[in-house]
Each structure stands twice: as C-alpha cells, then as structure tokens.
Amino acid sequence: MSDPLTTLRERLAEVADVARAAGVLVWDQRVTMPPRGTEARAEVLATLGRIAHERFTDPEVGRLLERLRPLEESLPYDCDDASLIRVTRRDWEKACRVPTDLRVEMTRAAARGHQAWVEARRESDFGSFLPYLRTNVELKRRYVECFEPADSAYTPLLDDYEPGMTTAEVRAVFATLRPALTELVRSAPQVDASFLHGSFDPERQRAFAGRVLATMGFEEGAWRLDPTAHPFCTSFSNRDVRLTTRYRPHDLESIWSTMHEAGHGLYAHGIADSLMRTPLGGAPSLALNESQSRTWENLVGRSRPFWTHWYGPLQEMFPEQLGGVDLDAFVRAINRAEPGLIRVDADETTYSLHVILRFELEQDLIDGTVALEDLPEVWNARMREFLGVEVPSDADGVLQDVHWSGGAIGYFPTYALGNVISLQIWAKVREALPDLDARMAAGELHGLSAWLRDNLYALGRKLTPKEALERVTGSGTIDPEPYLRYLREKIDSLR
Amino acid sequence: MSDPLTTLRERLAEVADVARAAGVLVWDQRVTMPPRGTEARAEVLATLGRIAHERFTDPEVGRLLERLRPLEESLPYDCDDASLIRVTRRDWEKACRVPTDLRVEMTRAAARGHQAWVEARRESDFGSFLPYLRTNVELKRRYVECFEPADSAYTPLLDDYEPGMTTAEVRAVFATLRPALTELVRSAPQVDASFLHGSFDPERQRAFAGRVLATMGFEEGAWRLDPTAHPFCTSFSNRDVRLTTRYRPHDLESIWSTMHEAGHGLYAHGIADSLMRTPLGGAPSLALNESQSRTWENLVGRSRPFWTHWYGPLQEMFPEQLGGVDLDAFVRAINRAEPGLIRVDADETTYSLHVILRFELEQDLIDGTVALEDLPEVWNARMREFLGVEVPSDADGVLQDVHWSGGAIGYFPTYALGNVISLQIWAKVREALPDLDARMAAGELHGLSAWLRDNLYALGRKLTPKEALERVTGSGTIDPEPYLRYLREKIDSLR
Numbered sequence: 001m002s003d004p005l006t007t008l009r010e011r012l013a014e015v016a017d018v019a020r021a022a023g024v025l026v027w028d029q030r031v032t033m034p035p036r037g038t039e040a041r042a043e044v045l046a047t048l049g050r051i052a053h054e055r056f057t058d059p060e061v062g063r064l065l066e067r068l069r070p071l072e073e074s075l076p077y078d079c080d081d082a083s084l085i086r087v088t089r090r091d092w093e094k095a096c097r098v099p100t101d102l103r104v105e106m107t108r109a110a111a112r113g114h115q116a117w118v119e120a121r122r123e124s125d126f127g128s129f130l131p132y133l134r135t136n137v138e139l140k141r142r143y144v145e146c147f148e149p150a151d152s153a154y155t156p157l158l159d160d161y162e163p164g165m166t167t168a169e170v171r172a173v174f175a176t177l178r179p180a181l182t183e184l185v186r187s188a189p190q191v192d193a194s195f196l197h198g199s200f201d202p203e204r205q206r207a208f209a210g211r212v213l214a215t216m217g218f219e220e221g222a223w224r225l226d227p228t229a230h231p232f233c234t235s236f237s238n239r240d241v242r243l244t245t246r247y248r249p250h251d252l253e254s255i256w257s258t259m260h261e262a263g264h265g266l267y268a269h270g271i272a273d274s275l276m277r278t279p280l281g282g283a284p285s286l287a288l289n290e291s292q293s294r295t296w297e298n299l300v301g302r303s304r305p306f307w308t309h310w311y312g313p314l315q316e317m318f319p320e321q322l323g324g325v326d327l328d329a330f331v332r333a334i335n336r337a338e339p340g341l342i343r344v345d346a347d348e349t350t351y352s353l354h355v356i357l358r359f360e361l362e363q364d365l366i367d368g369t370v371a372l373e374d375l376p377e378v379w380n381a382r383m384r385e386f387l388g389v390e391v392p393s394d395a396d397g398v399l400q401d402v403h404w405s406g407g408a409i410g411y412f413p414t415y416a417l418g419n420v421i422s423l424q425i426w427a428k429v430r431e432a433l434p435d436l437d438a439r440m441a442a443g444e445l446h447g448l449s450a451w452l453r454d455n456l457y458a459l460g461r462k463l464t465p466k467e468a469l470e471r472v473t474g475s476g477t478i479d480p481e482p483y484l485r486y487l488r489e490k491i492d493s494l495r
Numbered sequence: 496m497s498d499p500l501t502t503l504r505e506r507l508a509e510v511a512d513v514a515r516a517a518g519v520l521v522w523d524q525r526v527t528m529p530p531r532g533t534e535a536r537a538e539v540l541a542t543l544g545r546i547a548h549e550r551f552t553d554p555e556v557g558r559l560l561e562r563l564r565p566l567e568e569s570l571p572y573d574c575d576d577a578s579l580i581r582v583t584r585r586d587w588e589k590a591c592r593v594p595t596d597l598r599v600e601m602t603r604a605a606a607r608g609h610q611a612w613v614e615a616r617r618e619s620d621f622g623s624f625l626p627y628l629r630t631n632v633e634l635k636r637r638y639v640e641c642f643e644p645a646d647s648a649y650t651p652l653l654d655d656y657e658p659g660m661t662t663a664e665v666r667a668v669f670a671t672l673r674p675a676l677t678e679l680v681r682s683a684p685q686v687d688a689s690f691l692h693g694s695f696d697p698e699r700q701r702a703f704a705g706r707v708l709a710t711m712g713f714e715e716g717a718w719r720l721d722p723t724a725h726p727f728c729t730s731f732s733n734r735d736v737r738l739t740t741r742y743r744p745h746d747l748e749s750i751w752s753t754m755h756e757a758g759h760g761l762y763a764h765g766i767a768d769s770l771m772r773t774p775l776g777g778a779p780s781l782a783l784n785e786s787q788s789r790t791w792e793n794l795v796g797r798s799r800p801f802w803t804h805w806y807g808p809l810q811e812m813f814p815e816q817l818g819g820v821d822l823d824a825f826v827r828a829i830n831r832a833e834p835g836l837i838r839v840d841a842d843e844t845t846y847s848l849h850v851i852l853r854f855e856l857e858q859d860l861i862d863g864t865v866a867l868e869d870l871p872e873v874w875n876a877r878m879r880e881f882l883g884v885e886v887p888s889d890a891d892g893v894l895q896d897v898h899w900s901g902g903a904i905g906y907f908p909t910y911a912l913g914n915v916i917s918l919q920i921w922a923k924v925r926e927a928l929p930d931l932d933a934r935m936a937a938g939e940l941h942g943l944s945a946w947l948r949d950n951l952y953a954l955g956r957k958l959t960p961k962e963a964l965e966r967v968t969g970s971g972t973i974d975p976e977p978y979l980r981y982l983r984e985k986i987d988s989l990r
Contacts (some may be wrong), residue, residue, distance in 0.1 A: 012919070017542035020535070021516050032527070035718035037735025040515070043772065047512035210748060222531035236539070247886055278537065387896025 008064045013277040018052040020236045027242050031226050042111035049107035057096045057326035065089045066086045083462035088279050097251050106139045117405030124395035126376050134372050136407040156365045157410030161286040170413045174356050176480050185350050188491050190339035198321045202247035207316050209273040211438040217449030230402040231257045232266035241265045253345050258295045258451050263296030265288050270457025285465035290418025299426050305440035339387040341396045349487050362409050375473040423482035424473050503559045508772040513547040515731045522729050522737050526721050537606035544602035552591045565588045578957035583774050592641045605901040612900030619890035621871050629867050631902040638945045651859045652905030656781040665908045669851050671975050683832035683986050693816045697742035703754040703812050712944030726752045726898040736760045748840050751792045758791030767953025780960035793843050799826050800935035809884025815964045834882040836891045844982050850911035852881045857904050884964035918977035
C-alpha cells in the first residue's frame, strides 16, 4: 500500500502521460497528418481529453491532496514535494469546476477548428471558418460560466494562460504601453530594409538557422525542427522538444521565427528532470514562456553583438542579397519600426500594438460587443486605427493567427506581457553576465542559456508567475518601463 | 439510458481511440521523435496501454456482450452489428486472460527495445541489444502462460497476428514450401542484374514512387509517405494512412518497398467507414494483410504488364543506368532468384526461405533450445543452411529486422503465409478482371484497387481469416500450390 505522495505522483504521472500523448497528436495534426485524418483525430483527442479530465478530477485526487496538507505545510515552500501538492491542489480545484463533457467538446472543436482554419486561411475565406469560430466562442462562454464572477468575463480565460492575472491588471499595463508605442512608431525614422526582401533559398535559411540553433545549448537528439503553417513549439518531455517554423522564399523572417521557437524550446528543455510527469513540468505561465522566446528572438537575435559574429556567415549564405550590405545597415534594418499586417512578422516596436488590438477584440467577442460575422470588417478598421495599415485580404487580416481556431481565447495578451517581462529579466541577466555582449560577439551563447536554465527554466511550475518573476528579478510586479526604455534607445539609435 | 449496443459501441470507440493514439506515438517514435525522447515515450505508451487494456477488459464489457447475444443470434452472421458483437467477444475473452501489468510491461519494453535496436543495428552491436531482446522474450514466455496449452507454446504468440492459426498448420505449409523453394532457387538460372546496382538519386526514387502511388487509388489528403529505418505501414483511420519506406542511393529497392507498404495502405484505406472506431477496423490477420502488400509489390510490381507502362518513365528518371537496358532485361532482372542476406530485399523466390528460418528460430528461442547469447552464431549457421550465404555482420544478419525489438515474436510466419494466400486471391482477381494485364500495361490500376477494396478490404475484421479467404476465393484452406506454380512459371521464363 503506497504512501499518499507516491500514490498521488503515480496518478499525476498517468494524467501527464495522457496529456503528453494528446500533445503528440496535436503536433502530428499540425505538422504531418494528412488532412483527411481530421475527423478521426478530433475523436481521438476528445477521448484523451475525457480520460485526462476524469482521471485528474477524480475525488480520490482531492482526498490525497487533503491527506498531504500536513506534509506540505512541514516542508520548505519551494521544494519539489510541497510545490507539487500546492500546485496540484490549485489545478485540481480549477479543473473540478469544468464538466467533463464541456472539456471534451472544447477539445473536439479545437481539432476540427484547426483544419478548417488551415483551409480558410489558404483560400482567404473567413466565411468557411466562421461556424467553427462561433462554436469555439460559445464553448468559451460556457467555460467562463464554470467560475466565480471576476472583474471581467475575460479573466477566467486569461487565467488559463496567465494564472492569477486579471483583465484589469492587463488593461493597466496596456494603458501605459499603447500610447507610448504608438508615439514611438510614429516618430521612428525610415530605415532602408529593401535588401531584406528578395530571393532567399529556404534550404539555405534552414541551414543557417540550424547553425545558430546548434550554439544555443540543446542536447543532441533531444529536439527537432520542422516546417509548419503557423510556427509553434511543443514538448513531450524535457528531451523531446519539437520546434516548428515557417520558411518564405522572399524574406529572412524564418531566422527570428526559429530563434523565437527555440527560446520556448530551451525553456521546455531546461525544466528539471525531477518535475517530469507532474503538473510542475511546464513554465509558470505563457508570459514567462514568451519572455524567453522574445529574449532569444530579439534581445539576442536582433542585437549587434549577436550579428557581429553571425552576419559574416549570413552574407556567405546569401551573397547576392547581402554581400554589399554592411553590418550597421543590417542591424538598423532588422530593428526598424514599420507597421505591417502580420503580428508574427512585426518588428519589436509595433509588435505589442498587434497584441493589444487582439486583447480588446477578444473581450468584445466574449461579451458580444462585436458580432462574429462582422469580425473581418472590425479587424480591418482596428488595424487602420492601431497601425495605420490597410488590410488587403482576410488571410493577411483576421485569419492570420491560429489561436482562435483551437479555442485559445485569452492567450494573446501574454505575448505583450512576455515582451515586458523579458526586459525585466534581461536586466538581471546583464548583471549576472556583465560580459554577455562580448560572449555573443564571439558566438558563445551557452553561458546565457545555462544561466537562464539554472535561474528560471529548471523551476518549472513550482512557483506562480509572480513568485517566479520575483525570484529572478527581485520584484513580482509587471513593469513596462524597462521595455519602453529599451525600445526608445533602439529607435533613437536608428536616427 | 442507452441501449446496450450503443453503450458497447461507445466503449469500443473509446478503446479504439486510445489504441489509435498509441499508434500515432509509435509512428512518431519511428519516424520523427528525437531519440532522447525514448524514456518518456515508453512511459506514455505504457500508460496508454494500461488504459486501453483496463477499459476493454472491464467486466462491464463482458456483461454488455452477454446481453447482446440474443440480438447477435437474430442477425445475419456477417452484418456489421452481429460481427461487432461476435468479434468483440472473441477479443475480450482473449484480452481478459492477460494481466494489465503484463500488458503494460510488454508495451514499455517494446518502446525501449525499439530505440536500442536502432542504435545496435547502426553499430552492428548485438551485445547492446541482447538485454532488451532477453526482456522481450521473457515477457512473451509469461504471456504464453496466460493461455490454455496448445499444440505448441508458439501458438498463442502466432494467434496475436494470425487468429486461429496453429503452429502445426504453419509447419505443414512450410514443409511443402521449403524443399520446393530450395530446389527452385538451386535450379534458377543466373540473370544479369548488374544495372540494378549503381547510382540512383534517392530524390528521383521518391519522385518515381510518388507517380506510381498516385495511380493506385488513394484519396488525396488521406495518406503520406515518409522515410524511416525499417519500412512499415500504419493507419489511424481509413483516411490517415502512413506509409514509410527506405531509400538507398545504390539500388532501386525503394520502388518495391514503397509498393509493398502501399498495398498495406490500400487495405487500411479500403476498410468501410462504418467499421471505424470499433475492433472491426482492421484486417482479419497479418497474412491477409501481407497478401495484399505482396500483391502490389510483386504480382503487380514485378509483372511485365506493369512495367510495359512504367519502364519508359523509369528510364527517363535514370537514363545513365537504364537507358541501355531493354524492358525484357529489366523484367528478368527484377524477377531473378538470388539468395541474399536481407529478407526485405529478397526476391520473391527466396523470400519465404528467410521467413521459414525465422519461424523455426523463434520457436527455438521461446522453448529455450537456442540461448539468446548464441543467436548471432545460430543465425549465421542457418543462413548458410537455408540460403547458402555467409553473413558478414550482425547488422546484415540477426539485427536486420525490427520485429523482436518491439516484442513481435510469432509475426514472421505471416509473411510467407501472405505470399501463399496472395496467389489464391490473385486467381479470383484474374477471373473477375480478365483484361487486367491490358489495364496494367495502360497504366490503369484503379480497377484492381476497387475490386480488392469491394471484395476484401471493406470487410475489415468482420470475418475470421479463414472465413474471409473463403469469401473471396471459395476455400478457406491455405494452399501453397498456386504460389509454387507461379514461382515455377516465373523461374522457367528466365531460362
């Protein structure tokens, strides 16, 4: 007869395994599944979702957690066991509020919605996607009703991605960000970036990204990189990390998209072995996770020190396009501010404006202020308002992101929060590694990678997002000033 | 409150979903998983195996089956519902004899064994694989003990792959085959096949196979083809079929390996929609399945009519190697008998000798006549005895097949039985499609594909292997004579 902690761990390992299995099936659907496999896939994912939900919300788990309170209270707050009990209890109480059937419906709708979105985006046909979007929004409204009323109907959705965060807090941060970013973008100088648009053989892009990735600190045989319609990163353990990216033949965006996903990948890779097959085996929140993808994509990948080492090799890979462009011109171009249509391609300065637009629109969809059938028109009007750009087609407009197709509403704000947090953490990184620029200029990234792993990634989900941020930076408050300072310095450097 | 048949179908759908999910994870392990993901993968597969086994062997399933007896007996034998109840009962009674823990151990060991084998074969290092093989053999001995004694300890293992088949029956068929094949091989004329060994760009091999596959009758978007270490076919529904093949730069074997797996794929693709997510959603046995892979690989893929259409395009793809070789010489070469080392590369005439060797060796491993540490030596001695060839390394010897790494003992004989059955079915095919040769010579394969689907594949597992063979050919007995006649005619045509 096992002690309650062992029994709990066994139960959680089983739930984690089923969730990881579902993760493989989702990866497979996005990367390798023949499209006609969608219906069967939706059923399998629904079944796995049902099993995971039932096993986890079993009252027996609640009983085990109660029996373990004394042990939890006797242990150091952030040790593995106390954290396991505490975090599991929080997850369990939330999960128990959701009826299994609703969880299953959401899972099934997400699988079907994804395929419908792939086709709708390819054809720029919002109408064919609308019924799936409607289903997802309705399911999310029902999901919101499972919880106690909060400051906003949006908050329970946000909580899935950013535990403990409220809509009000996000609004406060964005209220500072939006006008500052709008002004920065308006005042940013024009920068010549014509050489970044041309003919860039995707095979060479892949080879270049591969060389960079090889220096980032992944253990061999523990990860892979594949092409997909909408880049993402997922992992099935800390040694089975799947990065995906998108190559386009006429630009080099894949470099930053790959480094972005690799940042997520390093996070997953860096989680301590002891946390595998438990609810602690992930990042505390999406914003924390995003802080890392943006760190590698931007704070590293758009920095002069990084390109001091890597620009020569990039020129050798693409001599016709870049041979006559010096390092300064390249660094300026990749740091310019230039409003565009596509969030994932946006420069660092305009990026969060894309996110704030989605944050507001999601709230409008959930509370019914905007009708779904009006979405493309409203999207286009807001793009004009936020960024001053005209949207030529829904594929480049409301259909550009995958999130709503999978029912991920409440996710978008975490991208901008992640940007903000990345600079708070970066300040600590630079304190700890005062020679970081010199290292990057010498092509050495593993010192950075190791520090982030030891100080953040290894913790997994033991701490809340606020607790983790405080552990790393000394403060748990989201503070947009370092981020705005960084962007202002960057824009100034372009003048 | 659902009626018992609906309840049973829901339960079976859930079990089928979990099994299909595991199938995706196995495919992923073989095709895309980073190798360091193995341990975590073994645990996830063990968990899914446990869940599927527990859900299926639940006494509630037995109770539902009992309540459904009257309905079953009132319906036509081979209608979907009666078949579902009958076949499920048979599967359930067998599954209930196996303790969950044993099922889980076998699943975990298979996942670990696979990775160990990939590495052992790459390094030609049997010693590193031995412990995993030992584990698998010991688990299979324990598995045998779950069942009533049969004519042989091998029979329960064989039954997993060839339901209802006994070791004695297989021995009888092979007792006819082995001497006849040995004599055929001995008396076969030498044929010049030097042009089949050279430089064949794998990309072009892939392009050629793709063109052939496009004519075989798959619906678009319902399948895919990937490279892997050991070719196989799996499917997650009749519209998510995964073919895998192996390309080598110095020969064209990938053509036949691809057509072989495509034959399995067409079977899976042709199973009726109504049988999906039930125990009926597969082929009745591996021999029946293999009869189809060998039909497409050999009866079609090595036939003069097929190459009458396809040899010109193949020459265009490989002008240096084949430009000066006429159709006759090519067809003779691909139909020659030439003992070699590798089963999957063996010509049609020698192939079953490779299989019979394994059939006998497997029995020796299970009953302990051959000690595992002596396996390479014994293998090499038997290759000398069966085929007159010297094995230069374990990678080309005992380590060449994937089966034992995944615990699949009892599987091999089905390959030779499949060869035999393929000719029994082919006789009926040729009766039904008297102009088949003319069709193939005109590049038209979908008539064949449709007939096989309508007359065999669509049945799924509704009938036993014997019943299915009888349904298609008029007799349920395995008869090696048509196969031997076919081979004799072929070898005669080479003189």
